[in-house]
Structures are given as structure tokens and as C-alpha cells.
Amino acid sequence: MEIKLQKISVTSKVLSVLGGILFGLGIYTFNYAQGISYLTNNSNVCTNCHVMQNNYNAWIKSSHHSVATCDDCHIPQDSILEKLLVKSRNGFNHSLAFTQQNFYEPIQITPRNQMITEKACRYCHMNFIKAIDTFHNKENSLSCIRCHSEVGH
Amino acid sequence: MKKKFICGGIIAASSLITIGLTALIMNIFERKQEAKNPFYSIVEVTDKTEDPSIWGRNFPLQYEGYLQTKDMEGTYYGGSKPILHTPTDNDPRLIVSQSKIEKDSRLKKMLAGYSFSRDFREERGHAFMLEDQIFTERQLATNQPGTCLNCHASTYKAYKELGNGDITRGFEKINTLSYDKAKKLVKHPISCIDCHEPESMQLRITRPSFIEGIRAVKVSKGIENFDVNKDATHQEMRTYVCAQCHVEYYFKGEENRLIYPWINGLKADEILAYYNEINFKDWTHSETEASVLKAQHPEFEMWSQGIHAKSGVSCADCHMPYKRVGALKISDHHVRSPILTINNSCQVCHRKPESDLLSCIKDIQDKTSQMHSLALDAVVDLIDDIKLAIKKGFLNEQLTEARNYQRNAQFLVDFIGAENSTGFHAPQESARILLQSIDYARRGQLSIYKNLLFIPKNHKPELLK
Numbered sequence: 148m149e150i151k152l153q154k155i156s157v158t159s160k161v162l163s164v165l166g167g168i169l170f171g172l173g174i175y176t177f178n179y180a181q182g183i184s185y186l187t188n189n190s191n192v193c194t195n196c197h198v199m200q201n202n203y204n205a206w207i208k209s210s211h212h213s214v215a216t217c218d219d220c221h222i223p224q225d226s227i228l229e230k231l232l233v234k235s236r237n238g239f240n241h242s243l244a245f246t247q248q249n250f251y252e253p254i255q256i257t258p259r260n261q262m263i264t265e266k267a268c269r270y271c272h273m274n275f276i277k278a279i280d281t282f283h284n285k286e287n288s289l290s291c292i293r294c295h296s297e298v299g300h
Numbered sequence: 301m302k303k304k305f306i307c308g309g310i311i312a313a314s315s316l317i318t319i320g321l322t323a324l325i326m327n328i329f330e331r332k333q334e335a336k337n338p339f340y341s342i343v344e345v346t347d348k349t350e351d352p353s354i355w356g357r358n359f360p361l362q363y364e365g366y367l368q369t370k371d372m373e374g375t376y377y378g379g380s381k382p383i384l385h386t387p388t389d390n391d392p393r394l395i396v397s398q399s400k401i402e403k404d405s406r407l408k409k410m411l412a413g414y415s416f417s418r419d420f421r422e423e424r425g426h427a428f429m430l431e432d433q434i435f436t437e438r439q440l441a442t443n444q445p446g447t448c449l450n451c452h453a454s455t456y457k458a459y460k461e462l463g464n465g466d467i468t469r470g471f472e473k474i475n476t477l478s479y480d481k482a483k484k485l486v487k488h489p490i491s492c493i494d495c496h497e498p499e500s501m502q503l504r505i506t507r508p509s510f511i512e513g514i515r516a517v518k519v520s521k522g523i524e525n526f527d528v529n530k531d532a533t534h535q536e537m538r539t540y541v542c543a544q545c546h547v548e549y550y551f552k553g554e555e556n557r558l559i560y561p562w563i564n565g566l567k568a569d570e571i572l573a574y575y576n577e578i579n580f581k582d583w584t585h586s587e588t589e590a591s592v593l594k595a596q597h598p599e600f601e602m603w604s605q606g607i608h609a610k611s612g613v614s615c616a617d618c619h620m621p622y623k624r625v626g627a628l629k630i631s632d633h634h635v636r637s638p639i640l641t642i643n644n645s646c647q648v649c650h651r652k653p654e655s656d657l658l659s660c661i662k663d664i665q666d667k668t669s670q671m672h673s674l675a676l677d678a679v680v681d682l683i684d685d686i687k688l689a690i691k692k693g694f695l696n697e698q699l700t701e702a703r704n705y706q707r708n709a710q711f712l713v714d715f716i717g718a719e720n721s722t723g724f725h726a727p728q729e730s731a732r733i734l735l736q737s738i739d740y741a742r743r744g745q746l747s748i749y750k751n752l753l754f755i756p757k758n759h760k761p762e763l764l765k
Contacts, residue, residue: 158307165314172318176325197335197627246327252624253647296651 185238190217196245198254205300220267220299221260233263264299265290334627345498350457355492361625365633366492369425372397375639377665377722380424391435397422406676407717409683410710413586415441416594423597423720426635429453430489439479445556446474446482451545453486456493456506468508475556495541503537505529507544513560514540520565538614543600546615548715550580566601568715568733572708581707588686590703595714602719606726618645661724668716668723671734675713678741682706685745698751705744712737 177183184192190212194203206212211220221237223229237260244250256264268291269276276291283289292298342357349355356363372395374381380397387394400420401408411417419437433452438444449455455474456467462485463470474482497504505511505528518526532540548571552559564570564577572593581591603609608618616631621644623632638645639661642654650657686702712733716723723730 158303162307162310165311169314169317169321172321172325176321176328179325180328197331198624200629201622245331246324248626252643255651 185234188216188218193217196241198241198245202300209298209300211299215267215271215299220264223263224267224270261292264292268292268295331627334625338628345492347460347493347498348457349498350454350488350491350493352454352488352491352493355496355498359492361628361630362633365630367427368634369636370427371634371636372424373636373640375637376662377669378422378720379637379640380422390440391437393431393435396432397424404676406680409587409680410676410714411594412683414583414592414594426490428489430486434483444479445551446477446479447551447556447558448479449474449482449486450507450509450558452489453483454488454491454494455486456491458485459506459508467506468511471508472555472557475551475558490545494544503534503541505532505537505540505544509549509558509560510540510544510547513547513562514543516560517562517566520563535612535614538616539600539603539609542615542619546597546599546720548596548598548601550575550582562601566604567729568595568598568601568712569736571598571601571715572711575711576708585683585706588683588690588699588703588706590686590706592707593711593714595711595718598715598719599721599725602721602725602729604726605729606724608725613649621645621648664724664727665722668727668730668734671731672713672716672722675709675734675737675741676717678738679706679710679713682709682741682744685748689748689751694748694751699748701747702744705740705747709737709740709744712740 181192181195184195190203190206193199203217206217222233272291280289339359340357343354345355345358352363352366356366372380372382382395383398385391385393385396398421400422401411401417407420408417411420415438418441421432421436424432429451430453433448449458450471455471458474459467459470461470462473474485492498494506495503511528514528515526518524523531528540547560549558549560551557561571561574564574575593580593582594583592584590585592599615603615618638619635620631620633621638621641622629623641623644632641632644639658642657646657647654682702683706686699686706689699689702716730716734716737719725719730
């Protein structure tokens with residue numbers, strides 16, 4: 148099937164060009180902002196926007212750096228869907244805050260993200276934690292990171 | 301018509317999206333550029349560049365903070381509040397800070413006969429160190445020596461030029477000059493060059509008194525021949541550059557050499573013991589004729605006794621905390637009370653709400669302030685008793701003990717009062733020193749009562765019931 152250029156209306160042509168420019172600009176921005184890197188599990192991705200450089204530096208020196216990346220503790224491990232959801236939610240919030248430069252420092256973890264980290268502790272250390280929970284955590288009130296707040300960074 | 305409307309709408313929407321995307325990409329570009337250049341090399345700074353504004357062209361963010369030390373902001377017990385001042389021939393300042401002796405007349409009594417009983421104000425920011433020293437009424441009360449400039453001006457270049465390259469020799473020469481002559485050799489309040497080595501920006505010590513003082517401290521810890529500029533760690537230097545001035549000191553002998561009295565140790569009573577051993581006095585108290593001492597801003601000494609020092613936290617960690625500017629991390633050169641920067645100063649380690657941390661600080665300072673007030677009362681009571689005893693015809697021998705107690709008690713209470721943290725740097729140590737001060741003052745009163753020749757003014761029989 149052959150479509151002749153003349154048959155496409157001027158409006159459609161203009162709109163296609165506009166759409167193309169937009170798409171190109173979008174792709175370029177995404178690439179310039181290292182968008183693809185956010186789909187990986189690399190810890191240094193978290194320092195892309197500089198704010199978490201200190202946390203990253205501390206993680207490098209921490210006991211966990213050889214066994215867990217940022218994502219391992221800050222992104223849910225249960226399902227790929229949840230993982231993507233949390234990544235995009237946090238990613239959006241972080242980029243918005245950093246672009247507007249209006250966030251509180253030092254940065255603090257939100258209760259929702261703290262729960263994710265708490266679950267991550269239990270995900271790896273379950274065998275050990277079971278023993279503690281049996282005796283001390285009847286109401287599910289014991290938190291790992293309340294005391295071990297500096298194991299990650 | 302409808303088609304045109306839709307087209308127009310699409311064009312408008314895509315324009316907005318394009319504007320948004322371009323703005324975003326420019327924003328990312330800016331942040332990336334910031335991250336690439338932690339500083340700008342625009343002018344060359346050398347070991348002779350004294351003017352901070354020249355350094356400021358290479359380090360605009362740090363320089364901006366440095367300039368902000370002009371801000372006057374009060375905290376609960378410290379900081380400075382602007383007070384209007386009517387200019388006089390000797391003092392053209394339009395704004396000064398609040399007077400300590402007007403706020404508390406007990407201080408005036410304790411300092412009777414000394415220049416500080418004429419003019420004693422809250423310290424203002426670094427930007428004012430030179431002019432506040434030049435125009436204080438204390439200059440009229442006594443002939444101050446050039447030594448004072450050690451901590452009231454940028455003296456590195458003057459020391460170096462006067463000593464032909466040797467800062468210690470230059471320092472010795474300025475000490476012997478009169479203040480009026482010496483002040484002509486300096487231009488700026490403390491400047492970049494006083495703490496930074498110009499080529500590498502490494503921290504360095506430029507005040508001979510501290511080089512000698514810290515060597516003595518290290519000897520008492522079993523370290524011989526400590527050369528602070530070679531042997532100190534970076535974290536130690538982040539305290540030592542401040543400790544070049546925020547310390548207790550005295551002027552020794554005819555040559556007015558500035559000495560930090562740390563041979564016995566850094567604690568207030570160890571410093572007092574040293575002064576007693578060498579029989580040093582700052583002045584003779586005009587109401588009691590006791591040979592007394594004035595303590596001066598011993599922040600380094602108090603900090604050394606506290607939990608933060610023991611945990612390796614330096615002055616700069618709290619008073620010049622790291623802060624983020626765009627994609628850059630810099631030391632905040634707006635040196636000030638951490639109460640004004642709790643997030644960057646405290647919360648980096650203490651993960652608690654600001655209000656909790658603030659109430660911790662306030663609690664310590666309220667309690668210290670109460671104890672300090674009790675100790676000042678005790679010293680003033682002793683001064684009144686000695687005065688009365690003199691009036692009643694006590695012999696000098698009968699008052700020697702009381703006068704010695706006054707000297708000790710007032711140095712210790714002053715040590716906490718002149719220190720800028722109202723106890724925060726070392727709460728328990730402050731309490732110990734204030735208790736000792738009260739003890740000395742009351743023992744001084746008892747030494748007079750022993751003679752039982754008069755009924756003491758402050759004797760309150762109802763308290764004995």
C-alpha cells in the first residue's frame with residue numbers, strides 16, 4: 148500500500164512534526180538524566196542527583212555494602228510489580244523535590260519507606276529474627292532499625 | 301472551526317510540554333555543572349593575599365557565608381542582639397550588642413576596678429571582631445598591648461612580614477607594640493588566610509601561642525614534640541583552627557607574650573592552679589583588694605571535657621556544618637550557634653525532631669544558668685563580707701584567706717560565664733566547676749566569720765533554724 152505525501156493533510160503533518168520534536172526532546176532529556184540507569188540495581192545510581200552522596204559514602208564503609216545494595220533494603224523484594232511501583236513513586240517524589248530544591252535536610256525516611264526497609268531486614272535475617280520475635284515481639288512492635296539504624300549507612 | 305480549535309489546543313499543550321522539558325533539561329545541566337566544579341579558579345591566591353574578597357572570587361559560596369557573620373541573631377543565652385548606639389568621638393559605631401554588665405549588676409561588682417567593669421558586651425560575629433575591639437570603652441580604661449590583635453584581626457601577613465618570614469618572631473614584635481601602633485599593621489577581621497593554606501586550602505595553624513599551648517597539652521598526654529601543623533589529624537584541625545582564639549589566656553611578663561595556660565591541663569581548676577603557682581593576677585579588685593583573674597571565652601577547654609569531644613565531634617562539625625548548595629557540599633562559613641542550624645548541625649547524627657533537640661539544649665542551658673547565678677550570688681556575698689570586714693577594721697592578715705578564696709571562686713564562676721555555650725559544651729564539668737566556685741566563696745565567708753568580730757551582712761539566722 149502506497150501512501151502519497153500529498154494526501155496527508157497539512158494539519159496532520161504539522162502535528163506529526165510537533166509530536167516528533169516532543170518525543171525526541173523527551174527521549175533526549177530521559178537519556179541526559181540517565182533515565183535507563185534507574186531501572187538497574189546499582190547503588191551509585193542513587194547518587195545521580197547528588198543528595199544521597201553522603202549516604203552512599205557511608206554505605207561504602209558500612210558492614211552491609213558487600214551483601215546489599217541500596218535497592219535491596221529500600222525497594223520491596225516481594226514482587227516485580229511492587230518493586231516497579233515503589234521505584235517510580237520514590238523516583239518521582241525525589242526528582243520533584245530536587246528540581247524544586249525545597250526539601251528538608253538532612254533528608255529523612257518516610258514512614259512508608261521505613262516499613263519497606265524493616266521488611267528487608269526480616270527478609271534476609273528471618274531465621275535469626277524468628278527467635279527474637281517469638282519472645283519479644285508479641286504485638287509486632289519490635290523494630291530492627293530502631294536500634295541498628297547505622298548498619299546500612 | 302472545531303478542527304482548528306483542537307489543533308490550537310494541541311499546539312498550546314505541546315508548547316507547554318516543550319517548555320517544561322527544556323526547563324528540566326537546563327536544570328539537570330546546571331546541577332551537573334555544579335557537581336563538576338567544586339570551586340572556581342579565577343584569581344591566584346598566594347600566602348600574601350590577605351583580602352578575603354580576593355579568595356572569595358574563587359570560593360564564592362564560602363565567602364558568602366563568611367560575610368554573613370555580620371548577621372546579629374540572639375539565642376536563649378548567647379548570640380547578639382542589635383542595640384542602637386549614639387556615635388561619639390571615640391566610638392563611631394551605630395549598632396552594638398547588649399551589655400553583659402548592665403544586664404547583671406553582679407558581674408560589674410565582681411569585675412570592679414577592671415576595664416571590663418566599664419564595657420563588657422555580648423560577642424558579635426567574626427565580622428565585627430576588629431572594630432568591636434578598636435572601639436570598646438576598655439581601650440580608654442587601660443593601655444592595651446598589640447597582643448590583643450592576635451585574636452581580633454587577620455594577623456598572619458603582619459606576623460610574617462614583621463618576622464621576615466617567621467611568624468613567631470613577628471608575633472613577638474607585635475606583642476611589644478602598643479595597640480594603637482599595632483592596629484595600623486592589620487586591615488581585616490579573621491580572614492581565609494588565617495586558617496587555610498592558600499595552595500591546597502588545607503587547614504593550618506597560624507598562631508604561635510596555640511602551637512606552644514597544644515604542645516604542652518600533648519606532653520601531658522605523653523606525646524613529645526608535637527608539631528600541630530604536621531602531626532594533627534584533619535579532624536583535630538577542624539577544632540584546632542578555632543582553638544587558636546576561643547581559649548583562656550594571659551599576657552606574660554614585660555614582653556606581653558600571649559600564653560595559653562595549659563601546662564597542668566585544660567580543666568578550669570587546673571588552669572587556676574597554674575595561675576596560683578606562678579602568682580599571676582589580671583588586676584586588683586577595687587572593693588576588696590584581692591588579686592583576681594578574668595577568664596576569657598574558654599570554649600576549647602570546656603568542649604574538651606564534654607561528650608562531643610570524646611566522640612570525636614569537632615567545632616566545625618556543629619558550628620560550620622556541611623550544607624548542600626545545589627549539587628555541591630560545602631562547609632557553612634557562616635560560623636554561628638548550632639541552635640540556628642539544628643538540622644545540619646545536630647540531626648546529621650541525632651535522628652530526632654528539632655523540637656526535641658532544642659529542648660535538650662535548653663534544658664542544659666537553663667540548669668547551668670541557674671547554677672551560675674547561685675555561684676555569682678555566693679561570690680558577691682563574699683565580696684560584700686570582705687568589704688564590711690575592711691570597714692570594721694580587719695587586719696590584712698585576717699583577710700588573706702578570704703581574698704584567696706575570692707580569687708579562686710570568681711575565676712571559676714567567670715570561667716563558666718565567659719564560656720559561650722552556657723554549659724552545653726560540657727554540662728557535668730560546668731556543674732562541677734560552679735559547685736567548686738560556690739564552695740570557695742562560702743569558705744571565704746566562713747574564714748571571715750571565724751573571727752566573730754561582727755555580724756556578717758549576709759548571715760541569715762532563719763536559715764539555721
